[in-house]
Amino acid sequence: MKYNFGAGPGKLAKEVLAEAAEAVQNFNNTGLSILEISHRSEDFIEVLNETEQLARQLLAVPDTHDIIFLQGGASSHFAMVPMNLLPDDGTAIYLDTGMWSSKAIAEAKKFGKVSVIASSVNADYSFYPKGFTVPKDAAYYHFTSNNTIYGTGTFETPQVDIPLVCDMSSDIFSRDIDVSAYSLIYAGAQKNIGPAGMTLVIVKKGILGRTGRDIPTIFDYGVHVAHRSLYNTPAVYAIYVTMLNLRWLAAKGGVSVIEQENIRKAALLYQEIDDNPLFSGTARKEDRSRMNVTFVMNAKDLEYEFSTFASQRGIVGIAGHRHVGGFRTSLYNAVDLKAVEFLVETMREFTRIKQY
Amino acid sequence: MKYNFGAGPGKLAKEVLAEAAEAVQNFNNTGLSILEISHRSEDFIEVLNETEQLARQLLAVPDTHDIIFLQGGASSHFAMVPMNLLPDDGTAIYLDTGMWSSKAIAEAKKFGKVSVIASSVNADYSFYPKGFTVPKDAAYYHFTSNNTIYGTGTFETPQVDIPLVCDMSSDIFSRDIDVSAYSLIYAGAQKNIGPAGMTLVIVKKGILGRTGRDIPTIFDYGVHVAHRSLYNTPAVYAIYVTMLNLRWLAAKGGVSVIEQENIRKAALLYQEIDDNPLFSGTARKEDRSRMNVTFVMNAKDLEYEFSTFASQRGIVGIAGHRHVGGFRTSLYNAVDLKAVEFLVETMREFTRIKQY
Incomplete structure (x- = not known):
């Protein structure tokens, strides 16, 4: 998967x-x-x-x-x-x-x-x-x-x-x-x-x-x-x-239905980024994208390790753009809420392992 | 087929x-x-x-x-x-x-x-x-x-x-x-x-x-x-x-191999066009394309009937370009000799039926 x-x-x-x-x-x-x-x-x-x-x-x-x-x-x-x-x-x-x-x-x-x-x-x-x-x-x-x-x-x-x-x-x-x-x-x-x-x-x-x-x-x-x-x-x-x-x-019900789903997906991930001591968002809160969630790790030296951890769990495509680094998770229409929940769980699991 | x-x-x-x-x-x-x-x-x-x-x-x-x-x-x-x-x-x-x-x-x-x-x-x-x-x-x-x-x-x-x-x-x-x-x-x-x-x-x-x-x-x-x-x-x-x-x-052996096959395919179809009393090629013989063979019927009123006959036998895509009419059969690399033989047979069969 x-x-x-x-x-x-x-x-x-x-x-x-x-x-x-x-x-x-x-x-x-x-x-x-x-x-x-x-x-x-x-x-x-x-x-x-x-x-x-x-x-x-x-x-x-x-x-x-x-x-x-x-x-x-x-x-x-x-x-x-x-x-x-x-x-x-x-x-x-x-x-x-x-x-x-x-x-x-x-x-x-x-x-x-x-x-x-x-x-x-x-x-x-x-x-x-x-x-x-x-x-x-x-x-x-x-x-x-x-x-x-x-x-x-x-x-x-x-x-x-x-x-x-x-x-x-x-x-x-x-x-x-x-x-x-x-x-x-x-x-x-x-x-x-x-x-x-x-x-x-x-x-x-x-x-x-x-x-x-x-x-x-x-x-x-x-x-x-x-x-x-x-x-x-x-x-x-x-x-x-x-x-x-x-x-x-x-x-699926059209754009207004998917828009509500997109709002929920983005909110869930941003909440984790804001709550989790290991991660920080890079965009100002009032201008955050619902489609591309960019973040970095507060301890830079853990970024490679988290990448590997996520990759082993089947998560792909979260590297930041080659010009800026960090992470970028894109939550386009076809990415469902369950996938975002799984990503959030993965971030939490990594944080537990690292004992933060 | x-x-x-x-x-x-x-x-x-x-x-x-x-x-x-x-x-x-x-x-x-x-x-x-x-x-x-x-x-x-x-x-x-x-x-x-x-x-x-x-x-x-x-x-x-x-x-x-x-x-x-x-x-x-x-x-x-x-x-x-x-x-x-x-x-x-x-x-x-x-x-x-x-x-x-x-x-x-x-x-x-x-x-x-x-x-x-x-x-x-x-x-x-x-x-x-x-x-x-x-x-x-x-x-x-x-x-x-x-x-x-x-x-x-x-x-x-x-x-x-x-x-x-x-x-x-x-x-x-x-x-x-x-x-x-x-x-x-x-x-x-x-x-x-x-x-x-x-x-x-x-x-x-x-x-x-x-x-x-x-x-x-x-x-x-x-x-x-x-x-x-x-x-x-x-x-x-x-x-x-x-x-x-x-x-x-x-x-398949590369371009020089397919070129020989393309020469055979085109030669077979042009031969039929030249031999069959119902059909005529539209391009000068010395400049004939191997890829797109264009022809008309000598009795214009038979064109629709031949189209239908060919179509019933599973032949598609032979209508001439919308600006010139007639017929165009394209013999690109993926069209094999057997397909051309079938087209030629179809032309002969139609000619027999029409008693030309």
Whole structure:
């Protein structure tokens, strides 16, 4: 038995994986593999339609917004967002809350002016800056709603008067959001959506095509919207597994139900971190992520030993990001409460053995 | 029993699919799915290394060239090639042999000057233009070695004095090539490489970083080379299945063995098309593709009936591309000689029934 707390590609539910495996040999009883069917076949068009409908329903995406499924990962959108939305002489406002925000900022600077309205870099990105006002005369405001590396998250919809853009790679489908407030949301699939190799993009109608820039066709959101994710061959299997995963989420009761479960999971683990003399959380309490719980050991020399102890009990994927060290346990939707209880027991057991 | 002649995503071997399915539930006996492991885990690094080594060995890629595996499909390289290789004031030479070449040309024009040295557009792209000399003072020469839509292919390495760039999406791994002659080769995975969602790129050392252009990080080939395909989360599963598929090819004896088989398969089908009074090939004989055999029926009104007849016998994926009609049967590596024999028998049987 393995308990997978990996930060991404993250855990997927057993039922989802069983169906995902079956389709590799025989998809929909066609006698063909999902890996060898045309992306323009009726069978796959149905998959694409259902995936879109499930995403629309689960996130309550209004008709004012289109949903597309692209290859490339969130990192391509660090460039595609300014390419599509920031005129050469325009300014985009960015909030800097971690490595991914910083990378997004660096790419935007290649297309126009960037104003970083606030940053927590000097506090090791341990919190979300607050209390600033986003100017009204910029092209858009970009933020990252959850920082996998630093274990911080924000659950508020920013109140701004300009187009709102968000990288929701690590918390989309984990909590209810008001999609109508956003002009563009992008999210790499490999956490709560599906396997690596695909990005979900939700884009408000009417915001594209205003920069005057001659965008390469494949990097133009408008092209993918017009072709309903079939401008070129999409990541067929990643979309199929996403459909299975969203079906699983819908059967569990949807996003508001999983959100309550995610709150309970995170609360349980943070409680242990706060109570246990061996561990300390790294993010400020009011900005703690529900998806990625980062912590260190108060006695640094025990970190290797605890890693080994946890690993022997079947716990995998809890090493901190290679740039920050310590521990990171990711509590994505498919990680159930029992797994978190087992992790907490393991932390307690280790503490007992060490006689703290 | 299904006989899959789809143009892409194309057929994969049964053995490959069986292993590909197994890993979705239990990868390498880790108790985890290949879909939920970290792309930086030792297990996956081994997969990536083996995939690269297999590609290097099977295509005899010299040490002068790097191999990378990217998301995005060949269509992204229509833009990335000029972005990385064509200075603003430079000229690139393109050969126009079909829809994909045309799209590549359109994207290159967004980055610099383009000179189309020859085109077969006025003959419905039914042949490869020949007898031209590529100028020595251009940034690079780009061509498409096989045209899936029009059923044409070229088997010569162009003799040029400037960097040679080739879109080999539909014939890579189907025949021996002299990689040392090329500066850049790109190929979407979904024909002879693996499943959709990945592109193989082979790039000669020393050709990058010369345009003076500030390229978005994610679209910079040099970044992916430096990070050995791990700059961002790659298409983990597509790379894994590619490894299985290249192992399968290596076990069959490699590219020169499969090339002989591909020659036999294509010869058998073209012979039938030429001999059978009901059918006609659409490509000029000297430029016929071995991968995609395109043909029409001499009595157009029989096309629907033949489609249905073939379909009832388990033959799938033989409709011509939606832009040209007729028929297209794709004979990728995983389509064996028996499948082609069955298709030929089916054509003969239909002809008998129709009393031609």
